[in-house]
Amino acid sequence: MTKIYPSKIGLELVIPLALVLGSVSTLMLLNRLWPGIFIMLAVVAFIVHLFLTTSYTIQDGKLEVKSGFLYQSTIAIGSIRQIRETRSPLSSPATSLDRLEIVYNRYDSVILSPKDKQGFIHDLLRLNPSIEVKYRHH
Structure with a gap:
């Protein structure tokens, strides 16, 4: 499987990023700071790439975590x-503040933000029923 x-x-991450990057880009455009505008375009492209490529794959008893070309990790379920x-x-490697912390090995952890948290947790529990799940109180 x-x-x-x-x-x-x-949106709690997208809106502040868009406001900051949009404001800085507007100031650079108004002041005709062309090198800065090109740098901002590169930063925006990089952030969009990270947001669109961050994913978590369950395969062969492993959880693969990818975020852009910078972060890749494999965790034995x-x-x-x-x-x-x-x-x-x-x-x-999470593009939302609605997150799950995965604690593994003795002291390791990673924070993720799968869109389908319940399905993600269910699939991990199916492969490792001894995982303890702690929900936040709302």
Whole structure:
């Protein structure tokens, strides 16, 4: 079984990024700072690429985490000890603040934001029923 979960794209990250990048780009355009505009276009293209390519694949007993061409990690599903909901703003391969922290091995963890959190958790539990799942209280 191979299942790919795209990352949820959260407006709480998109809107502030768009406002900051849009404001800086507008100032550069008004002041005709062409090198800066080209740099901003590259930054925007990179961020869009990250948002569109962040995904989590369950395959052959492993969880593969990809975010653009910069981040790629493989976690043995059997090593996952806990999944807990979080809204941690820490840098991670997640494009929303509606996140899951995956705790694996002894001290390792990664924060993800699958669009279908329940399906993602269900598929991991099917492969490793000993995973402890902790939900946030709303």
